Amino acid sequence: xxxxxxxxxxxxxxxxxxxxxxxxxxxxxxxxxxxxxxxxxxxxxxxxxxxxxxxxxxxxxxxxxxxxxxxxxxxxxxxxxxxxxxxxxxxxxxxxxxxxxxxxxxxxxxxxxxxxxxxxxxxxxxxxxxxxxxxxxxxxxxxxxxxxxxxxxxxxxxxxxxxxxxxxxxxxxxxxxxxxxxxxxxxxxxxxxxxxxxxxxxxxxxxxxxxxxxxxxxxxxxxxxxxxxxxxxxxxxxxxxxxxxxxxxxxxxxxxxxxxxxxxxxxxxxxxxxxxxxxxxxxxxxxxxxxxxxxxxxxxxxxxxxxxxxxxxxxxxxxxxxxxxxxxxxxxxxxxxxxxxxxxxxxxxxxxxxxxxxxxxxxxxxxxxxxxxxxxxxxxxxxxxxxxxxxxxx
Amino acid sequence: xxxxxxxxxxxxxxxxxxxxxxxxxxxxxxxxxxxxxxxxxxxxxxxxxxxxxxxxxxxxxxxxxxxxxxxxxxxxxxxxxxxxxxxxxxxxxxxxxxxxxxxxxxxxxxxxxxxxxxxxxxxxxxxxxxxxxxxxxxxxxxxxx
Numbered sequence: 245x246x247x248x249x250x251x252x253x254x255x256x257x258x259x260x261x262x263x264x265x266x267x268x269x270x271x272x273x274x275x276x277x278x279x280x281x282x283x284x285x286x287x288x289x290x291x292x293x294x295x296x297x298x299x300x301x302x303x304x305x306x307x308x309x310x311x312x313x314x315x316x317x318x319x320x321x322x323x324x325x326x327x328x329x330x331x332x333x334x335x336x337x338x339x340x341x342x343x344x345x346x347x348x349x350x351x352x353x354x355x356x357x358x359x360x361x362x363x364x365x366x367x368x369x370x371x372x373x374x375x376x377x378x379x380x381x382x383x384x385x386x387x388x389x390x391x392x393x394x395x396x397x398x399x400x401x402x403x404x405x406x407x408x409x410x411x412x413x414x415x416x417x418x419x420x421x422x423x424x425x426x427x428x429x430x431x432x433x434x435x436x437x438x439x440x441x442x443x444x445x446x447x448x449x450x451x452x453x454x455x456x457x458x459x460x461x462x463x464x465x466x467x468x469x470x471x472x473x474x475x476x477x478x479x480x481x482x483x484x485x486x487x488x489x490x491x492x493x494x495x496x497x498x499x500x501x502x503x504x505x506x507x508x509x510x511x512x513x514x515x516x517x518x519x520x521x522x523x524x525x526x527x528x529x530x531x532x533x534x535x536x537x538x539x540x541x542x543x544x545x546x547x548x549x550x551x552x553x554x555x556x557x558x559x560x561x562x563x564x565x566x567x568x569x570x571x572x573x574x575x576x577x578x579x580x581x582x583x584x585x586x587x588x589x590x591x592x593x594x595x596x597x598x599x600x601x602x603x604x605x606x607x608x609x610x611x612x613x614x615x616x617x618x619x620x621x622x623x624x625x626x627x628x629x630x631x632x633x634x635x636x637x638x
Numbered sequence: 639x640x641x642x643x644x645x646x647x648x649x650x651x652x653x654x655x656x657x658x659x660x661x662x663x664x665x666x667x668x669x670x671x672x673x674x675x676x677x678x679x680x681x682x683x684x685x686x687x688x689x690x691x692x693x694x695x696x697x698x699x700x701x702x703x704x705x706x707x708x709x710x711x712x713x714x715x716x717x718x719x720x721x722x723x724x725x726x727x728x729x730x731x732x733x734x735x736x737x738x739x740x741x742x743x744x745x746x747x748x749x750x751x752x753x754x755x756x757x758x759x760x761x762x763x764x765x766x767x768x769x770x771x772x773x774x775x776x777x778x779x780x781x782x783x
Binding site for chain 1: 665668689690714
């Protein structure tokens with residue numbers, strides 16, 4: 245059969261992480277895949293070496309528009325490790341709250357996009373509406389809907405005043421009601437089951453071999469979560485559960501994300517209940533020579549930072565590893581054998597920041613001629629849902 | 639198994655292959671390994687259940703230091719293998735031949751620091767563009783714009 249190469253990417257116009265996939269298809273089946281990254285390499289690690297330890301959180305917060313809490317979170321964890329310090333209780337609660345608010349709005353953003361990919365545009369609109377209260381909380385506590393810049397070596401930059409607690413609780417209730425309704429709707433909908441179950445299965449063995457983490461790994465039955473495995477900030481004093489589903493398909497990853505959103509709301513509520521007035525930062529003197537490792541659970545998995553100090557006021561080496569770096573390659577393990585109409589969905593399930601599809605062009609393998617482009621693959625994906633709907637009605 | 643038992647087991651099983659062990663805190667361990675034993679030690683840790691979080695390359699005067707960070711999630715410990723690729727060859731055995739999780743990060747170090755990984759399944763450019771000048775490594779200390 246004729247083999248066609250479909251380039252997907254490389255430029256990602258809306259969200260972070262530009263990627264470039266080459267899908268090799270025979271008819272409707274994907275037979276091979278190749279991934280290229282680094283179309284947006286900004287040299288953050290090198291830039292970080294030119295900044296002081298206090299300036300680095302502002303830089304790493306700007307690695308990603310969505311994960312602007314988890315990168316500085318992992319960095320301050322690495323600095324705590326390097327300095328051997330334990331920040332004050334209240335600072336740890338504030339750190340936890342922002343980490344969880346980020347998880348909620350990131351998971352809901354993904355759920356909305358997933359809805360759009362499978363042709364449920366109402367889901368897209370409604371879910372992003374449920375996400376809005378969380379962004380409101382971020383705005384009135386930090387001044388920004390994103391880029392809260394709350395993290396600081398030894399503590400946090402600002403406190404959340406008690407007067408704001410009732411408003412935060414009200415917004416959480418609003419978000420929770422919407423998320424619960426969505427969760428039940430997903431479980432109830434036969435089309436979603438047909439569309440997501442058994443699609444793009446990532447086996448447990450592959451999840452281990454590719455060192456995956458986050459909802460990608462937890463959807464494949466690996467019970468790993470940095471918040472539970474190395475409890476940083478206040479995760480050891482609040483009551484919450486690690487969500488694991490064994491199936492490894494897109495449905496499992498969806499359920500992990502939705503259930504985690506509800507867990508996160510639970511965590512934020514407990515933090516608000518338990519917080520007591522107190523100092524929010526430690527006095528940090530000179531940073532001695534040494535090295536520190538810090539990781540934090542980002543919405544997409546583990547964010548890993550390694551910092552080495554030479555005894556100066558700036559890092560001599562700062563390594564950053566974002567979760568998609570380990571999750572994206574696993575796409576190669578679960579896309580082969582899939583239908584082309586599902587390929588977009590599988591990438592979306594592995595890496596929620598996927599809108600490269602806007603720039604897709606299908607090129608004939610031999611002649612190099614463009615046979616489909618633009619929104620073609622999204623449409624293909626949405627058509628399959630319509631087809632299933634029609635078949636179900638019959 | 640608890641993390642102290644894990645470090646004890648690693649020390650015993652890898653007897654003669656470790657130069658030294660540093661344990662700055664309970665949840666961190668650094669293993670200093672000669673490059674000749676690097677592959678063996680990495681394979682051992684992976685098979686023991688370590689999850690390769692990532693690897694870091696650090697440029698020093700005479701060598702590039704290569705650090706593989708393994709998380710043992712259920713025991714709350716990060717074990718780091720510290721090895722060196724000596725200049726001017728800067729060669730070291732690839733870990734990606736053991737499992738695919740190491741593939742990208744080794745390609746990245748090859749691009750940015752010029753570490754040559756022996757027996758890597760596919761040591762092509764990952765970070766730098768295809769028209770980047772050969773032999774110029776932006777994360778080396780002597781790199782000038």
